[in-house]
Amino acid sequence: MPINIPAELPALEELLSENIFAMNDARATSQNIRPMQIGILNLMPNKIETELQILRLLSNTPLQINIDLIRFDETAPKNTPASHMQAFYHLFSQVKxxxxxxxxxxxxxxxxxDYEDVHYWPQMCELMDWAKHNVQSTFYICWAAHAAMYHYFGAQKSLLDGKLSGVFNHKVQDEQNELMRGFDPEFWAPHSRVAQVNRSTYASISGLEILAESEQAGVYAAATTDKRLVFVTGHPEYDTATLEQEFARDTQSGLLPQVPSNYFKNDVPEHGIMVRWKSHGNLLFTNWLNYYVYQTTPYDLTQLT
Structure with a gap:
């Protein structure tokens, strides 16, 4: 079954060119099934790029999915046309x-x-409280994972000595957990962040399980035992060139960034990129959709509490 997205969304043409089964909303209305309702709160600066990355991963499933792109306010992002935001995004106040x-x-x-210094932190807290009772399972990525750990459990982050950027080896800690089903015992995943939450903090929280971690990058995936909250500190959605683009941007800004680890062949940008995370990124999202969402959500969403 396909992912259902608006006919005019730029990502649709790209997905179809990749032979990904996507259909527009007009065709979807003729399908006599109950599609999954998935919201995406897109906090990244380049909205269109991130939309495509996330939608590509959500499309690898036999389930039909309806998507709502969500934002907190009508502030125009620097890297996305205002017309795009007006056409395709819902205000959180409109969908809550x-x-x-x-x-x-x-x-x-x-x-x-600091979280309290983020200008939309009050809205972020409202959304996280709302999600506990109005969403079957919420998947928090990178900064959002740390923010949610802080909001729900009071977990403090600490700044790293430098930016953690690259593709790192991880080990599965619970192969029986359905989110890790089909994973190799060791796998690679991208990270791009400047902060972390200590492993001991995750381990101290009752009802929270560490599912995968890295010696270099720390805890990668954790989830509550009721499957309602998923925390992923890396970027399984990243495209081939995303870390390269970030490295070039930081270099041009005069930040003197370190070359992303384990990303370029021989760690030399001119030698090309080693892509070795996409299959597990797809598997992670497929497992989440199937085992944490589809297998647990009520058919009648009004019964969700």
Whole structure:
């Protein structure tokens, strides 16, 4: 079954060119099934790029999915046309009366700020409280994972000595957990962040399980035992060139960034990129949709509590 997205969304043409089964909303209305309702709160600066990355991962499933792109306010982002935001995004205030099978909250380049200094932190807290009762399972990525750990459990982050950027080896800690089903015992995943939450903090929280971690990058995936909250500190959605683009941007800004680890062949940018995370990124989202969302959500979403 396909992912259902608006006919005019730029990501649709790209997905179809990749032979990904996507259909527009007009065709979807003729399908006599109950599609999954998935919200995406996109906090990344380049909205269109992130939309495509997330939608590509959500499309690898036999389930039909309806997507709502969500934002907090009408502030125009620097890297996305205002017309795009007006055409395709819903204000959170407009959708918070709905219930969702799943919600994805992306990362954001806010790691150096205290949470309370983020200008939309009150709205973020409202959304996280709302999601506990109106979403079956919420998938928090990178900065959002740390923010949610802080909001729900009081987990403090600490700034790293430098930016953690690259593709790192991880080990599965619970192969029986359905989110890790089909994973190799060791796998690679991208990270791009400046802060971390200590492993001991995750381990101290009752009802929270560490599912995968890295010696270099720390805890990668954790989830509550009721499957309602998923925390992923890396970026399984990243495209081939995303870390390269971030490295070039930081270099041009005079930040003197370190070359992303284990990303370029021989760690030399001119030697090309080693892509070795995409299959597990797809598997992670497929497992979440199937086992944490579809297998647990009520058919009648009004019954969700």
């Amino acid at each position: 009366n709905k219930k969702y099978d799943g919600l994805i909250v992306t990362g954001a380049p806010l790691g150096t700020l």
